[in-house]
Amino acid sequence: MTGSPPAIEAVDVSRTYQLDGVSVEALRGVSLTVRPGDYVALVGPSGSGKSTLMHLLGGLDRPTGGRLVIGGRDVNALSPPEMATLRNETIGFVFQAFHLLPRTSAVENVALPLVYRGVSARQRRERAAAMLGRVGLGHRLDHRPNQMSGGEQQRVAIARALVTEPTVLLADEPTGNLDSVTGAAVLELLERLNAESGVALVMVTHDQEVAARAQRRITMRDGVVVADSAAHDRPLPVDHGRPETLVPAPSAEPRSVSGSGPGHPSGGSGGAAGATGRLPREPGPSHAGADTREPGRGEPEDGAT
Amino acid sequence: MRIAEAWRVALDALRANRLRSALTMLGVIIGVASVVLLVAIGTGTKQQVEQQVEGLGSNLLLVVPGKIEVGTAPVVSPLTLKDVDAVTRVVGDPERVAVTVASGATARAGARSDFTTVQGVLETTPAVFTRSLARGRYLTGTDVDTSRRVAVLGDSVARALFPDRDPLGQQVTLAGVRFRVIGVFAPLGQSLGVDRDDEVHVPVTAAQRLWGTQRVDGIAVKAPDRERIDELGERIVAELNRRHPDTEFSAVTQQQILGVLGDILGVLTGVLAAIAGISLLVGGVGVSNIMLVSVRERTREIGLRKAVGARPRDIGVQFLLEAVLLTTIGGVTGMALGVGTALLVDALSPIPAAITWWSLALAFGVSAAVGIVFGVVPAQRAGRLDPVVALRAE
Known part of the structure; x- marks a missing residue:
């Protein structure tokens, strides 16, 4: 494993926002390496910096400190258009809220990243249709998002993320807007694609049981990584399928993490907890239920809920 | 993104909001139509007067005391x-x-x-x-x-x-x-x-x-x-x-009279066109306004497009084309309306109207330019949106 070059490498990355003149430290020195084929779960309470980290790993944002290398390119050296191209070529995004274009067919939604790659219309359709086939929606090519169920919409979004054959798939609460049965199916799909194509899967989740299925689990709190189970179960790229705990999927309770979220910062990093400056909003979102909420806004790093 | 693709996206966006697009275009349509109509009336009047002066008879020489110039008192x-x-x-x-x-x-x-x-x-x-x-x-x-x-x-x-x-x-x-x-x-x-x-x-x-x-x-x-x-x-x-x-005496020919009248009527036509141009300007402000609304409404779409690899320029071009499409479609419609009204006025009223190619070309050019000028700010705003913020928009 250590032999292949990292897909993403973050070294002591920090991200500070200026909000109304107040500095908010969302990330305070995170080091992390994502290798091709990895399956990483990123967990932590609201405001721990998960989403900020995801945005950085996906090249949507730049660190204010440290070094971030995506696909072999140092992000700090790239212009906005170069960042866009980098995202297009190396990253696939899956969002909690799907983010499909309305009034646009499934196949066109999937083909969208190829538009910005200059692929011809016919090739786009071919590749998008093939990708939809791989996610089990070969029969829904010309359906629009409002004609599809949530699970189907998320499958379309997954197909869109993978149609460019990226090296990393970043999924931000991909099952958060789905019921547990559908969510489990989507999760299985992501895992299968990860196993089949070797795309690294980095997933933000609140669900401990979901997180437990990952090869590697990174826990964040107050802008730092407090635990990284990188070492142990790395060697089985194909067989990380279905731990017994997940089979009775409907009973999986996503609230276990979020409920305890705000209470936790008392731990080892307690001194830093207040420094992140996330004051009034913290308790609100964190126990509203991880599976129904849209990403918040306004605060830089609470998107992951 | 290829330009043909950008056109298609812009057209789709206009179609998605038919009523709003139509109302926005209406401002441009009225502006262009009034430019075309008023210039046609100015031109028609000029032609009519010229015909009448020529109708006085050819080789006519008018001898009067004083000078024949605009602004001199009669003698x-x-x-x-x-x-x-x-x-x-x-x-x-x-x-x-x-x-x-x-x-x-x-x-x-x-x-x-x-x-x-x-x-x-x-x-x-x-x-x-x-x-x-x-x-x-x-x-x-x-x-x-x-x-x-x-x-x-x-x-x-x-x-x-x-x-x-x-x-x-x-x-x-x-x-x-x-x-x-x-x-x-x-x-x-x-x-x-x-x-x-x-x-x-x-x-x-x-x-x-x-x-x-x-x-x-x-x-x-x-x-x-x-x-x-x-x-x-x-x-x-x-x-x-x-x-x-x-x-002092002056002997003026028909050509000289035509010249003086032509100057006066030319100024008149220019003034009419300028007044109509103001309404075109107002139409342009409407386009700008609606484009800003559109950018705000589609912030999530912009964020998503950026996430999957759209460069700031791709987004800017998309919105600029949308504005240009609004004004050029409005411009062509306005031209048709202006020409139609001018023909009706000419046929049904004593006011003469004559369509000139330059006024059509001007109206179309100006409407396209209005789209660019008033589309640039919203387009730049869209292009510069931070994808992280945009993705989170409601």
């Missing part, structure tokens, strides 16, 4: 019929010389009256100015020589005074003196809102007696050919200057 004429005789000697052909002494007067017939312009003229007027009669006869040399009280009525005057009678042989009273109607002019219509049929011709001698004057206002000469018209004018002016050293 009291020192000319008399003796000067006319002198001019006739210079010209060499009495048939080519006409005079006028004109004044407003009330014409009465029975209980009816009409305020009109009474022109004292020579019998040569129809030949020099190319006028024709509908009924009766024109003045003769004898009428002029004997100051006979006979009158030829313009069409409007004839209708006003004799709505239900044949005016020939009837009496009209001009400034209290009775004249006998011997002819009626064929109608000429209007020019710049002036009724050209509102006049009465009487022998110049009779008119001078009527007003107790010896003067004539001006002399018109029909030159034998175009080449010598300027030279003839100079000789006439020289002769008049010799006879009246204190007064």
Whole structure:
């Protein structure tokens, strides 16, 4: 494993926002390496910096400190258009809220990243249709998002993320807007694609049981990584399928993490907890239920809920 | 992103909000249509006036005291019929010389009256100015020589005074003196809102007696050919200057009159176009406004597009094309509307209208430019959106 070059490498990355003149430290020195084929779960309470980290790993944002290398390119050296191209070529995004274009067919939604790659219309359709086939929606090519169920919409979004054959798939609460049965199916799909194509899967989740299925689990709190189970179960790229705990999927309770979220910062990093400056909003979102909420806004790093 | 793809996306976006797109276009449509219509009316008026001036007869030379320029005050004429005789000697052909002494007067017939312009003229007027009669006869040399009280009525005057009678042989009273109607002019219509049929011709001698004057206002000469018209004018002016050293005289040709009128009407057309241009500008502001709304509404879409690899320029171009599409579709529609209205106005009203290609090209160019100018700010705003913030927008 250590032999292949990292897909993403973050070294002591920090991200500070200026909000109304107040500095908010969302990330305070995170080091992390994502290798091709990895399956990483990123967990932590609201405001721990998960989403900020995801945005950085996906090249949507730049660190204010440290070094971030995506696909072999140092992000700090790239212009906005170069960042866009980098995202297009190396990253696939899956969002909690799907983010499909309305009034646009499934196949066109999937083909969208190829538009910005200059692929011809016919090739786009071919590749998008093939990708939809791989996610089990070969029969829904010309359906629009409002004609599809949530699970189907998320499958379309997954197909869109993978149609460019990226090296990393970043999924931000991909099952958060789905019921547990559908969510489990989507999760299985992501895992299968990860196993089949070797795309690294980095997933933000609140669900401990979901997180437990990952090869590697990174826990964040107050802008730092407090635990990284990188070492142990790395060697089985194909067989990380279905731990017994997940089979009775409907009973999986996503609230276990979020409920305890705000209470936790008392731990080892307690001194830093207040420094992140996330004051009034913290308790609100964190126990509203991880599976129904849209990403918040306004605060830089609470998107992951 | 390829440009064809960007067009398609822009078109789709406009289709998605049909009503709003249509209303936004309406501002541009009205602006462009009014530019086209008002320029057409200005041009049509100019053409009409030019035709009428040309219709006065070719090779016409008007000799008047003072200078013919816009903005100079009229000069009291020192000319008399003796000067006319002198001019006739210079010209060499009495048939080519006409005079006028004109004044407003009330014409009465029975209980009816009409305020009109009474022109004292020579019998040569129809030949020099190319006028024709509908009924009766024109003045003769004898009428002029004997100051006979006979009158030829313009069409409007004839209708006003004799709505239900044949005016020939009837009496009209001009400034209290009775004249006998011997002819009626064929109608000429209007020019710049002036009724050209509102006049009465009487022998110049009779008119001078009527007003107790010896003067004539001006002399018109029909030159034998175009080449010598300027030279003839100079000789006439020289002769008049010799006879009246204190007064300046001008001999102007039809071309010079056309030039002056053309300048005035050109300015008028320009002013009309500028006023219409203001409405086009307002339409452009509407486009800008709606594009800003559109950018805000589609912030998530912009975020998503950026996440999957759209560069700032791709997004900017997409929104710019959308604005340009709005204004050019509006522009073409406005052109069609303007042309249609102009044709209707020309056909159904006394206002003339003529479509010119330059006004269409200008209107289209301006509407496309409006789209670019007013689309740039929203497009830049869209292009610069932070994808992280954009993705989180509601």
